[in-house]
Amino acid sequence: RKEVEQDPGPFNVPEGATVAFNCTYSNSASQSFFWYRQDCRKEPKLLMSVYSSGNEDGRFTAQLNRASQYISLLIRDSKLSDSATYLCVVNHLTGGFKTIFGAGTRLFVKA
Amino acid sequence: ETGVTQTPRHLVMGMTNKKSLKCEQHLGHNAMYWYKQSAKKPLELMFVYNFKEQTENNSVPSRFSPECPNSSHLFLHLHTLQPEDSALYLCASSYLRGPTDTQYFGPGTRLTVL
Numbered sequence: 001r002k003e004v005e006q007d008p009g010p011f012n013v014p015e016g017a018t019v020a021f022n023c024t025y026s027n028s029a030s031q032s033f034f035w036y037r038q039d040c041r042k043e044p045k046l047l048m049s050v051y052s053s054g055n056e057d058g059r060f061t062a063q064l065n066r067a068s069q070y071i072s073l074l075i076r077d078s079k080l081s082d083s084a085t086y087l088c089v090v091n092h093l094t095g096g097f098k099t100i101f102g103a104g105t106r107l108f109v110k111a
Numbered sequence: 112e113t114g115v116t117q118t119p120r121h122l123v124m125g126m127t128n129k130k131s132l133k134c135e136q137h138l139g140h141n142a143m144y145w146y147k148q149s150a151k152k153p154l155e156l157m158f159v160y161n162f163k164e165q166t167e168n169n170s171v172p173s174r175f176s177p178e179c180p181n182s183s184h185l186f187l188h189l190h191t192l193q194p195e196d197s198a199l200y201l202c203a204s205s206y207l208r209g210p211t212d213t214q215y216f217g218p219g220t221r222l223t224v225l
Contacts, residue, residue, distance in 0.1 A: 031210040042218070
């Protein structure tokens with residue numbers, strides 16, 4: 001089993017739709033979680049951190065479910081500019097500090 | 112955005128060449144990273160430097176040799192690479208190497224090994 005798993009997609013949604021991605025992680029001792037966004041042929045950029053209490057930034061909401069070991073990202077009112085690959089990142093301290101990236105979920109928002 | 116810069120942006124090299132990738136960060140960070148991103152694969156963390164000291168080497172072949180002369184600069188020296196080393200090499204930095212620190216990425220060097 002991969003340490004961090006994401007549905008590769010692609011998710012094809014119309015503008016204005018709500019879309020959600022999940023990311024599962026295998027290490028129950030994982031400490032911190034992030035969502036990054038990567039546009040085609042560009043570098044990853046931090047979208048938001050993920051906290052147990054959940055956090056919201058405009059149209060984006062991130063949640064952490066420690067019991068089921070997954071994090072989620074919800075995008076409301078999708079825009080064309082949301083088209084990108086969304087990377088899940090997990091940090092843990094098992095066997096030394098490690099940063100694990102998921103392979104990403106591709107989103108296409110269509111007009 | 113010029114927080115983390117990388118040069119060159121594109122590099123084509125033969126298997127017998129020696130080349131170096133350069134990364135510079137202007138964010139006052141203390142930790143720097145090299146990542147490899149191959150097509151359809153997750154980012155792979157290669158090396159971590161914290162306050163100029165290498166703290167992590169994730170079983171990277173010796174044909175990749177990092178160098179961190181100060182907290183603002185990071186190099187990746189390449190020699191006798193293989194075609195499967197062709198990938199996007201990303202540099203990142205963060206204030207500290209810690210679980211809550213955000214990593215900021217450079218634009219990457221797209222490497223092709225012939």
